[in-house]
Amino acid sequence: MVLLVEDDGLLLMEASDTLVEAGFQVVEAPHADRALQVLESDREVDALMTDVDMPLGSIDGLALARLVARRWPWIPVLVVSGMGTPGPNDMPDGALFIPKPYAPFDLVQTLHDRVRRAA
Template structure:
């Protein structure tokens, strides 16, 4: 077995229980530690209480909570600029002011390999 750098904690924000479970399992199988949140307000509580979150992955359309995934992405980029942001959505592509600088977007449905590859690239870039 080769020595690989430890994968960071991924804060996964997804309101659909099945998609949350599938993405969480995919990321855990790839060696990431996953912390789950079902909406933006829960995600913010996680970020305020943990200092080990290395990547935020958020869905856009979340009926619960006070904001959607785009607003969460912008807030995290502003308050925690060291945390890279990945936004996923099946509702179309982001508009010109939806995403913070440096954030990445993956449309749903996404291939698990695309998700893992994108997050690993984020980890390398942020390191």
């Protein structure tokens, strides 16, 4: 299951549809606070995909990525953004960055690779 965190409703729907069509189960979260609720529940999360810039919620996507890497280090983290590339110290070790707009095939392939490596 992929936990998909995106504040833009249209982008959330498009990414979710792409992942579902590729065979992933997806849980959508419009901001990091909702994503943390999902992670703290009993749901098994196989990968996190988060946007960086999310005005709603208490933290942005990079802070969420770092928190997930500390608390749930077995969950692969994929960070996406159309606002620029994160700096070398912005992302946790092992996290991967994909700039927006991304090709659906590249997104699916990257997540398949990340989940396989974590298994």
